Amino acid sequence: MVLGQQNGDNQVNNRLQANSHMKAIEIIQTEHQNLEAVLFSLEQLLELIDQGKQPDFRAFHGLLTYIDRFLDHYHHPKEHDQLFPLLLKRDPSSSGLINRLERQNHMARTQLGQVFKHLSAYEFLGDAEYQAFRSTLLAYAEIEHQHAVLVDQELITRARQSLTTADWQQVETAFGSHRDPMFTTAWRQEFAALFDRLVTTLPTPIGLGDSWDG
Numbered sequence: 001m002v003l004g005q006q007n008g009d010n011q012v013n014n015r016l017q018a019n020s021h022m023k024a025i026e027i028i029q030t031e032h033q034n035l036e037a038v039l040f041s042l043e044q045l046l047e048l049i050d051q052g053k054q055p056d057f058r059a060f061h062g063l064l065t066y067i068d069r070f071l072d073h074y075h076h077p078k079e080h081d082q083l084f085p086l087l088l089k090r091d092p093s094s095s096g097l098i099n100r101l102e103r104q105n106h107m108a109r110t111q112l113g114q115v116f117k118h119l120s121a122y123e124f125l126g127d128a129e130y131q132a133f134r135s136t137l138l139a140y141a142e143i144e145h146q147h148a149v150l151v152d153q154e155l156i157t158r159a160r161q162s163l164t165t166a167d168w169q170q171v172e173t174a175f176g177s178h179r180d181p182m183f184t185t186a187w188r189q190e191f192a193a194l195f196d197r198l199v200t201t202l203p204t205p206i207g208l209g210d211s212w213d214g
């Protein structure tokens, strides 16, 4: 192999690595931004109730179901099955951070269960249950916010420093490939349909549905 060709190959590899880096990191960060956007919509719904509006509970059920399915089927497999084990393999000193993130995701799952429980109580037992639902939901949103910051700032920085080109390609393939059963077209269609229903259920100006009375 001539030197020029080797340099050319290196440049292609560097570009490949940079592209895989960027795509994989962009996917994780976009998913966190999407989750924050849905949580922000939930907080806006709480504000409407605080202003005296009567809620349409389908909006809460829709947004929370969207989060629940999104985390289980799209987001957490990327972190738990791909990113965390790879980082641990390449940088064992990140075990403390990964344990913290695993605990955080577990705590978020438990808290989300509590949110559903308090939503049900609020819906069927009445306004006396609103404050408990409100504080549980806000506590859940805070856990997810802290998680997103920790992944985006600390985990991704460590991953950038330690993962190899092959690792990034593996991550990117798993994140973006239609061949991975976790990310099949059927799931994408279910999410698209759920999202469409959400937009028409959420009150204006958050969505395109009717305004709440009050």
Ligand SMILES: [Fe+2]
Pocket: 032, 075, 079, 147, 148, 151
């Ligand atoms: Fe995450």
